[in-house]
Amino acid sequence: MIIVGGPAANGIDEKISKILKYDLVKVEHKIFPDGESYIRFPKSLENEEVAIVQSTYYPQDKHLIELFLMIETARDMGASKVSAIVPYLAYLRQDRRFKDGESLSIKTVLGILNDVGCDSLIVVEPHKIDALKYFNGEIKIIDPIPALAREIRKEVENPFVLAPDRGALNRAERLAKELNAPFTHIEKERDRTTGEVRIKELPTDNFTGKDVILIDDIISTGGTLELASITSYKLGAKKVIAAAAHTLLVNNALDRLKKAGVKDIIGTNSVKVEAEIKIADISDLIAVKL
Amino acid sequence: MIIVGGPAANGIDEKISKILKYDLVKVEHKIFPDGESYIRFPKSLENEEVAIVQSTYYPQDKHLIELFLMIETARDMGASKVSAIVPYLAYLRQDRRFKDGESLSIKTVLGILNDVGCDSLIVVEPHKIDALKYFNGEIKIIDPIPALAREIRKEVENPFVLAPDRGALNRAERLAKELNAPFTHIEKERDRTTGEVRIKELPTDNFTGKDVILIDDIISTGGTLELASITSYKLGAKKVIAAAAHTLLVNNALDRLKKAGVKDIIGTNSVKVEAEIKIADISDLIAVKL
Numbered sequence: 001m002i003i004v005g006g007p008a009a010n011g012i013d014e015k016i017s018k019i020l021k022y023d024l025v026k027v028e029h030k031i032f033p034d035g036e037s038y039i040r041f042p043k044s045l046e047n048e049e050v051a052i053v054q055s056t057y058y059p060q061d062k063h064l065i066e067l068f069l070m071i072e073t074a075r076d077m078g079a080s081k082v083s084a085i086v087p088y089l090a091y092l093r094q095d096r097r098f099k100d101g102e103s104l105s106i107k108t109v110l111g112i113l114n115d116v117g118c119d120s121l122i123v124v125e126p127h128k129i130d131a132l133k134y135f136n137g138e139i140k141i142i143d144p145i146p147a148l149a150r151e152i153r154k155e156v157e158n159p160f161v162l163a164p165d166r167g168a169l170n171r172a173e174r175l176a177k178e179l180n181a182p183f184t185h186i187e188k189e190r191d192r193t194t195g196e197v198r199i200k201e202l203p204t205d206n207f208t209g210k211d212v213i214l215i216d217d218i219i220s221t222g223g224t225l226e227l228a229s230i231t232s233y234k235l236g237a238k239k240v241i242a243a244a245a246h247t248l249l250v251n252n253a254l255d256r257l258k259k260a261g262v263k264d265i266i267g268t269n270s271v272k273v274e275a276e277i278k279i280a281d282i283s284d285l286i287a288v289k290l
Numbered sequence: 291m292i293i294v295g296g297p298a299a300n301g302i303d304e305k306i307s308k309i310l311k312y313d314l315v316k317v318e319h320k321i322f323p324d325g326e327s328y329i330r331f332p333k334s335l336e337n338e339e340v341a342i343v344q345s346t347y348y349p350q351d352k353h354l355i356e357l358f359l360m361i362e363t364a365r366d367m368g369a370s371k372v373s374a375i376v377p378y379l380a381y382l383r384q385d386r387r388f389k390d391g392e393s394l395s396i397k398t399v400l401g402i403l404n405d406v407g408c409d410s411l412i413v414v415e416p417h418k419i420d421a422l423k424y425f426n427g428e429i430k431i432i433d434p435i436p437a438l439a440r441e442i443r444k445e446v447e448n449p450f451v452l453a454p455d456r457g458a459l460n461r462a463e464r465l466a467k468e469l470n471a472p473f474t475h476i477e478k479e480r481d482r483t484t485g486e487v488r489i490k491e492l493p494t495d496n497f498t499g500k501d502v503i504l505i506d507d508i509i510s511t512g513g514t515l516e517l518a519s520i521t522s523y524k525l526g527a528k529k530v531i532a533a534a535a536h537t538l539l540v541n542n543a544l545d546r547l548k549k550a551g552v553k554d555i556i557g558t559n560s561v562k563v564e565a566e567i568k569i570a571d572i573s574d575l576i577a578v579k580l
Binding site: 028033034035036037038039040041042043044058059060061062064065068069070072073076077090091093094099100101102103104105107108111112115116220221248250251 | 318323324325326327328329330331332333334348349350351352354355358359360362363366367380381383384389390391392393394395397398401402405406510511538540541
């Protein structure tokens with residue numbers, strides 16, 4: 001197998017190739033003055049099994065188009081099998097038509113991956129696993145919790161895992177098991193008139209003296225975790241840290257979380273993060289699945 | 291038929307709908323804080339023939355993904371036929387593998403248009419018509435020359451049309467016919483060692499007292515037309531203007547052309563142009579093909 005590093009491989013390509021001792025091919029790429037992407041494989045891929053590493057963090061659409069170009073080109077060059085390692089898969093949250101006439105964006109994205117010739121898809125902590133049904137091929141899901149737990153252990157003494165909403169409960173349970181810690185979640189509800197999300201029920205647990213670890217799949221604007229952090233301190237938490245597979249940290253998320261008392265943020269290298277947060281490497285977790 | 295205006299319709303959707311008296315549906319769209327596009331059709335498309343207007347100027351990849359989402363969503367909503375009106379189609383210049391291992395990007399883009407459910411494709415002045423062979427469906431090509439000629443006539447008294455290279459010769463011939471003017475071209479060659487492009491042979495025509503109109507399909511960085519303008523003045527031109535279907539004008543193209551003596555630039559509304567140039571409307575030329 002050949003590991004291919006795309007423009008948004010974020011270093012994971014090199015690490016996997018080193019762990020598995022597989023050949024690494026770095027794709028030649030540039031952006032033309034007008035903004036179009038250029039892609040070239042500098043080596044023959046004929047009759048080779050190829051695993052293309054390309055995440056799809058911001059700018060998502062550019063990284064997606066580059067991924068489509070790489071897969072089809074690898075196919076055209078005679079690769080015998082093409083896997084796409086997409087640590088962060090964009091558009092996974094657009095998995096339902098909340099209103100009539102909305103695009104089911106993840107269906108389109110996964111359909112295109114099929115059509116350009118992707119045989120196998122490897123994704124880290126998808127927002128909803130069910131949304132991957134639109135891909136017709138082999139799917140491998142990477143649980144980033146072991147990598148996050150490695151980093152979290154360095155930061156906490158008396159851990160308590162808190163899911164900021166019901167949707168993150170399963171993640172909290174997995175993390176709590178890794179850390180041998182208790183866990184709970186916040187129950188929220190949406191106001192039917194205003195659409196505002198508020199806390200319906202507080203955890204009954206006492207967080208006094210505890211290092212509370214907030215866990216989610218994605219940190220985007222930070223709104224969900226901001227509320228969870230404030231709540232944790234109200235319940236007596238000693239300190240609060242936040243962990244997520246994909247730390248997008250858009251707008252002023254970092255400031256917002258710091259102000260809400262979040263002492264540390266831990267993410268994985270599934271996305272490229274400019275802010276100074278702690279990064280857990282997921283390359284070994286991907287490598288064992290290849 | 292329903293005309294659909296996408297996020298990059300650039301006003302052409304409204305003009306076509308007005309000319310043909312067809313219903314216009316404006317797609318609801320926004321960009322989420324993390325950068326993902328959101329698309330929604332606010333009206334039923336069931337059993338309707340739909341023509342989606344979406345150009346793919348910069349940011350090309352975002353506009354392409356939006357186009358893919360719109361086509362598939364229209365299909366999912368039961369549209370009986372989906373046409374894509376893409377006045378400027380990105381990646382058309384990546385139509386050959388100049389080196390082994392390069393992506394044949396236009397093949398991938400056109401293949402995806404097929405796969406998401408596009409029945410018919412309408413494109414204005416493609417860089418090379420031959421590249422459209424990768425689309426399996428109805429193709430309609432819009433010649434923007436009549437629209438450009440309408441604007442050019444306002445600016446010139448004694449026109450002479452000049453193609454800046456052999457590739458633009460056919461365009462020059464079409465424009466010369468519209469303007470009832472003579473035309474010629476510059477013969478260029480590429481230095482085999484340095485890769486530099488230089489003039490091989492100057493036109494033998496005398497441009498004295500003439501308004502020279504440089505014509506090309508795309509003005510990108512302006513390098514090709516810069517050389518042609520300087521050459522025109524050397525051959526006695528009274529003034530030089532430049533016309534093209536797609537005025538991308540990247541980097542400092544506008545300054546560059548002004549400095550080379552180009553008095554006016556005329557483009558079409560196939561792309562959104564921030565610079566103050568003259569815009570020829572192509573909506574009526576598209577409407578007659580629907």
